[in-house]
Amino acid sequence: MLPETGSAHGVVEEVVSTTRERSGIEGIFVVVGWDQIGRINELVAALRVVPLPVRLLPDPKLAHLLDRPAVHVGTLRTAELQRQPLTIEERAAKRLMDIVLAGVAGVALLPLMLIVALLIRLDSPGPVFFTQTRNGFNSRAFRIFKFRTLKTLEDGPVIKQVTRNDGRLTRLGRLLRRTSIDELPQLINVVRGEMSLVGPRPEVPYFVERFSASVPSYADRLRVQGGITGLAQIHGRSRGLDSIPERVRLDNSYIETRSLWGDILILFRTLEVIFRGDRDCE
Numbered sequence: 326m327l328p329e330t331g332s333a334h335g336v337v338e339e340v341v342s343t344t345r346e347r348s349g350i351e352g353i354f355v356v357v358g359w360d361q362i363g364r365i366n367e368l369v370a371a372l373r374v375v376p377l378p379v380r381l382l383p384d385p386k387l388a389h390l391l392d393r394p395a396v397h398v399g400t401l402r403t404a405e406l407q408r409q410p411l412t413i414e415e416r417a418a419k420r421l422m423d424i425v426l427a428g429v430a431g432v433a434l435l436p437l438m439l440i441v442a443l444l445i446r447l448d449s450p451g452p453v454f455f456t457q458t459r460n461g462f463n464s465r466a467f468r469i470f471k472f473r474t475l476k477t478l479e480d481g482p483v484i485k486q487v488t489r490n491d492g493r494l495t496r497l498g499r500l501l502r503r504t505s506i507d508e509l510p511q512l513i514n515v516v517r518g519e520m521s522l523v524g525p526r527p528e529v530p531y532f533v534e535r536f537s538a539s540v541p542s543y544a545d546r547l548r549v550q551g552g553i554t555g556l557a558q559i560h561g562r563s564r565g566l567d568s569i570p571e572r573v574r575l576d577n578s579y580i581e582t583r584s585l586w587g588d589i590l591i592l593f594r595t596l597e598v599i600f601r602g603d604r605d606c607e
Contacts, residue, residue, distance in 0.1 A: 337371040344375050352378040359384040408581050410548075418585050423522050426592075427515040438509055441472055441501065448497040449476060454510060459527035462550040467519040469527060470510035474498025505599050511553050523588040524552025525576035540569055545577050555579055559594040 344350050353372060357365050365381065372379050396403050411419065442453045455473040458466050475493045494502070501507040514520040520527065525546035528536075537544040556575040579587075 337368065340372065341375055344377060350377060352380060355379060355381045357381070359387055411583070415585070419521065419588065420518075422585065422588070423515050426522060427512045431512045431516070434509060434512075437506070438472075441506060441509075444497055445473055445495075449495045451476070451478070458530060459551065460530055460533045460547060461519055461527050462547070464533075464547050466530065467514070467527075469520070470513050472501055472507040472510060474501050474507050508553055515553065521550045521552045523554055523579075523583075523591050524550050525555050525579065526557070527551030536569055536573075540573055542577050543569070543573050545573075545580055549580055549583070554591060554595040556591065559591055559598050 340353060344353075353375065355365070355368055357368070359365070359381075369379065394404075410416075445451075445453050451473055453473060455471045455475070455478060456468045457471070459469045461467050474495060475491075475498060476495055477493050498507070511520060515522055528546070528551075533544070533547070556579045557572040560575060579591075
């Protein structure tokens with residue numbers, strides 16, 4: 326390995342001498358800050374006399390960019406630091422899948438939803454549905470629909486997060502959350518175009534403002550349409566505050582790699598998670 330400091334001429338002479346005296350050397354690694362372009366070019370030129378591969382180790386300050394996809398702009402090769410939005414064709418295909426699947430699921434699950442609505446009215450006083458303001462694509466606010474699972478109806482500048490053993494949960498509400506049945510009314514949001522079947526969970530404005538200021542890349546979710554399910558949900562991540570960075574990592578991974586086939590796989594995995602009863606509180 327070639328160090329960052331010292332005379333390039335002396336270092337190269339030592340390397341050449343070593344490779345001639347020893348067998349079994351498979352390659353040479355250069356450790357130089359990528360801002361030292363002149364030194365790198367000097368070393369590369371001098372090492373051409375050595376019949377071994379020469380590799381430049383990544384600068385720690387830039388190593389995280391090496392896994393970004395390469396995109397050619399004319400003859401210029403660039404690293405894509407942020408993925409471009411879906412094409413018109415990709416958006417149309419995703420929207421078509423949302424409408425068809427949400428419509429079919431809504432009709433098929435209508436008897437179940439009517440029964441749930443009746444049970445909610447019998448279980449505790451209050452409305453059948455719970456609506457709350459959420460931030461969607463490009464921070465646009467919309468009202469999300471859910472079956473009511475709490476004894477209270479909270480929607481405002483400050484929201485208390487729901488936990489597994491939250492005292493505000495109704496008896497029926499615990500079951501609805503564990504089975505994700507409380508999320509079924511969001512099929513309405515999907516048909517209306519406010520949500521997608523798959524995407525980062527749309528969050529209340531209070532948490533968007535709070536976590537955008539403290540969790541790196543949290544606000545990236547606002548670049549895409551929120552969904553009923555996503556990577557964070559199928560991995561069974563807890564909704565506890567200590568898991569926020571991990572959920573952000575999973576959501577951003579989806580944003581950068583999303584595709585129609587990927588959405589289909591997530592939907593199948595979601596059914597598996599539901600049948601296991603591994604449900605996050607929200």
